[in-house]
Amino acid sequence: MAGIVVVFDFDETIIECDSDDLVVQELGATQLFNQLLPTLPFHILMDRMMGEIHSQGKTIKDIAECLKRAPLHPRIIAAIKSAHALGCDLRIISDANTFFIETVLKHYGLMDYFSETNTNPSLIDEEGKLRILPYHDSTSTPHGCSLCPSNMCKGLVIERIQASASVEGKKRIIYLGDGRGDFCPSLKLREGDYMMPRKNFPVYELIRGNPMLMKAEVHEWSNGEELEKVLLHLINMISIEENSNRNYTQLISVDCKFETIPISTHENSFLSPPQLQRIECSGQMTIPEILSTNCKVIGRWGMDVKIQMMAYLPGYVIACLHTGKLALLTILVSAGIVLQVLACALFKNWWPMLIVLIYVLLPMPLMFFAGSDTSSHFSDGGNSWVDATKFMTGASAVGSIAIPAILKHVGIIGWGALLMELSSYFIFVIAMLCYNRLSNENEYNMF
Structure with a gap:
């Protein structure tokens, strides 16, 4: 530090x-x-x-x-x-x-x-x-x-x-x-x-x-x-x-040769002239140096590359993986999906499965992007992506109760399916609350 x-x-x-x-x-x-x-x-x-x-x-x-x-x-x-x-x-x-x-x-x-x-x-x-x-x-x-x-x-x-x-x-x-x-x-x-x-x-x-x-x-x-x-x-x-970042920039061993490979313009239009270089050398290169080089790997390079893929993940995802929190969230979400399927199978009506789009897909952007290490709700005035995810999450909260209630009202599903649908909804809500609590993201501050 x-x-x-x-x-x-x-x-x-x-x-x-x-x-x-x-x-x-x-x-x-x-x-x-x-x-x-x-x-x-x-x-x-x-x-x-x-x-x-x-x-x-x-x-x-x-x-x-x-x-x-x-x-x-x-x-x-x-x-x-x-x-x-x-x-x-x-x-x-x-x-x-x-x-x-x-x-x-x-x-x-x-x-x-x-x-x-x-x-x-x-x-x-x-x-x-x-x-x-x-x-x-x-x-x-x-x-x-x-x-x-x-x-x-x-x-x-x-x-x-x-x-x-x-x-x-x-x-x-x-x-x-x-x-x-x-x-x-x-x-x-x-x-x-x-x-x-x-x-x-x-x-x-x-x-x-x-x-x-x-x-x-x-x-x-x-x-x-x-x-x-x-x-x-x-x-x-x-x-x-x-x-x-330290893991990302660590030196890796590279054994390679230098070769020029012609390619068509449409295959890589930003290169001028339209040709690509493959670099094969012996020595030490950092990962950013390799990524910044205009090269295309064809076949297998003689490289011994050991990279910790954890280094490329956001900090809060690493924390989840390190502490087992991701497993808890997976269990909660899986339980909600299982209830969805059971509700449909037991009552032989697959209309409620449409609600899984609201339960799962709409909250995902807010959970995985709007509260990440690189954004803050304090200063989101110009961030249309965060505004959109807030709207979608609000829509999911309303729709997750309203849609099964409407299906019950018009007689498409019965009381049993309705109760299982609402139970699934509350499990997803608990999963989101646990995610925010366990990841300890202070970026969710609001005025």
Whole structure:
């Protein structure tokens, strides 16, 4: 998992509060804070608040003790430790400040789990007062981003992380955040990355209102338990995908010769001139190299090719095969089909077998494609295939009850056949629910 960078916001993401609000409220500066909030940039306002707190006789120690009371969900602590243990590179991007963040992380024993903290710098001046400075100097080098406050553009920070991570061989980013300032970095994420917005918080609503702007796959969370579950699921899914790709690109031994074979234009119209090369060589080639070569195999090559076909399957199918879940689903579906056949055979009427098209064929696209590792219902606004499968699955749910009821009403089938048909329907429903539950696909999130 060395290829994964997990980036956390701090306030309302790692901790269950806003650290700025916590200090201002508990140390008695709320009134002045509310007066100045409409007139000052937030980082300047917080620097002013620290001066006000110190003027009331409060010390650095008082501020630190206040920060140590910041609530942090135990499952988030566990998620951070688990992600670190799995080899992920953990980083923080926050509009808080170094003193606040480091005080909380040290208190909870999490400081050493993060390789980098990107936030507003702070210092203690010669008078022992806490000062807060901007991450970006808006006067000399403004960042120019209209989505972010003048003191910090998280999108620029993400771009820097992407550049450094690429050099280090880290290819995937998972970003967790809650506020408006997390929208800009979410737009910088690439295809293959993951965005985890906190549900019903500002960034969630912004993403929900602009799904077509997102390149990353989006998975929401609401609390510490969901954060841990979703984050570790994504890490595991990336791990399976990386292992599959590693198997796919493994070297294989090839003993072959080089030969040019003419073919007709209609047989392979994209080749120019219309001839095909068969490569036979001795040495090492990767599977992608072989597939990218314009060659046609005639007869048997002298090759010893050992390929793990499991590497070509989607991650959730591999999980089913590894745990026996596929067998359970097969038994359930088979039981439903057997009931279909028995209903027809016992009552000597084969009309009900038409319903098997609704039971089996219509839900299949949704089960095997719409919830796969490469799609998400969060951002399916432009995916007509997913929309179609939703419609077909809804139609199957209605038709599976309506059609046998109509056949019974017009006297084509009796009560026994009707009951067996409905039993078969419920078995198929259970099979689909078991599939979704066992494969643990979080992509079925809906708004």
